[in-house]
Amino acid sequence: MTEPKRLTPQQVHALVRKKWDAYHSSWLVSPLEATWPLTVLLHELTQKDVSSGLAETRKWVQTWRAWDPGSCSVQWVSRRWPSGDQELPTRLVIPSAEAAAAFLGQKSVWDRAKRRYAQWCERFPKLAGSKAAARQSDAVLVEYSDEDFQRLNSLLQWFLDCPRSGLYLRQLPVPDVDTKWVERRRGAVSDLVRHLFNAPDTTSLHQVCGLLTEPSRIRIRVLCPQLRGQLGGLCDIEAPVAELASLPIRPRTCIVVENQNTGIALPNIAGAVVFMRLGLAVDQLDPIGWIRDAFLQVYWGDLDTHGFAALARARRRFPAMVSVLMTEETLLSHRSMWVREEKPSKVESFDNLTEAEFDVYDGIRSNRWEQQVRLEQERISWPTAMERLLSVCSV
Template identity: 40%
Template structure:
């Protein structure tokens, strides 16, 4: 027997699973009205819970809400004639939304869906995927989104930087968090939903060049660059730089690289994170001895694994069990671990430590950030590895 609160929970689940179909106008579960059986008991079941049946029937007797409530007469041998609630019929999604307190969100989503599909009918089947965008964006954000789609549709090959697009309020922060949405909708408007997924190429925009930060640690190498020691330049320019270092240190964090002192024949590349793919673009790096030093956590090892795709001979320093265990007082929690259970390009020793961290053998999601390692210890190891 379903009480009004039970029906509300049922309708909330149905709304959650079907609201996109309803927005599209698909029948989804069949046809409207949506009928909800209230679970009328048999006479035998009613005899076992007379008080419960009385509470259930009374709840619906006092109910005043949206929908059509149907009652029926039951003539039972023992309990006599009873008028009991049988089912509730809801005419449309608006009724469901009203029942569960989602009227405002549903109304916004439907109105905005109609606005966008009137302008771009091709979006009709794609937009329901973005129900939360339609329902929850502020009026200003929704206006910016519509204006952005309109401008890119009319200027598909502008070759402008995103900040140059003449849409009020569409700054870098706003756009960065919506690249996937805009790229997906533009792809649909261009009739190529499974093609190019890169935001800039899809929208005909110019991406800022990816900069690489590198410090030249050898005075003789710096002299070949006119004394320049701290370089931040597009990757293709760094690729053609006129030096040939013997050792290349790759460190995960900026401050770690800034702490390096002079080292003969060496450079240090800083703060690539998962963008270690760019290492494959540096021909002079392939002739050098490369050493990676990252955080001792699951993502540090995942970045190392990725980097070895481009530098198979890549060595590591200060990413071992001894370093981890000797700095227990400086551990922090890695809130979101890397999802992979196996990283195939790790050495057996690295893999053992990765799995220990992943499996919480050492502690709960432990993480040792590289800049927290005592610098006197770290610098001695770095110097020894710069042979």
């Protein structure tokens, strides 16, 4: 038999808490008069329910009579039934967001958020009623200390006053704000700044505020002794992308490996240069024109979903790129070296994989051989790996 619906004060508290969690941010930044009062229906009891469970109903009524709703109110209704007159609590009425906060023991939190939001509206009118303010209502308006809230406001004001400073983040002349402070709060700062400058969600803090960033640096090894001679004997080079693009070399073979140790361990290979530790950052290679001019472009990554994602991304930039050691045979012959891939790739497009490559990727993704298989490239038998790599590079 189904229990009649009658809510206890504890159950009502839980329901109001769920509404608070879902809507308090919008109650703060875009309050609607139509929202209030908020009412919660306390029962759906019929005469039959009351008659068949009179003791339980009386106990429930007494619970509500003894309960203090604070700034909320409980509405009662009289029922004239043949079994006798009954007075039942019917609704809890919450008149305002302030009352909801007090009801949930959140009054000090709500007051702090309101006070700080009012400061935002006065100092940064564009934040008034904004989704950005709503998104940061807990992280910033509630959780920041007073000192950090003032630091944030000073930083936002400085960005507005100096929109294209051309400074590095470390150079900003904002008291008590340093790089570490901003980095720990980058999500909130970027969100608010993007809104203040009408910038798309995809733009970075540096892009929006006209800040300088250190150029991307890529590490390469020049595996060919002849090419090293053209660079004064340099073999291991880490430099900004633009500087690498200007190197006076024209390698026959450009190899991209996912991990640094693999690149460091590679032997001399005639006409070859290796790029290391890029993974999904292979997009950074795009400006280096002499990679496209090379006779052969090779990618060797881990045998996991992220390795194939990086291969697909690299091939979008370099369509002629071939893969090496990313085969089913390599994977299955090293079963004892498998580890678990904790967070498989889910969002990449794999249109640029060959049929054989996609089959291996699909097998890993679908757990064809084992749950979340991963074979790191360093775990492949080195003699086997070198034999295969050198045979590809000698074509």
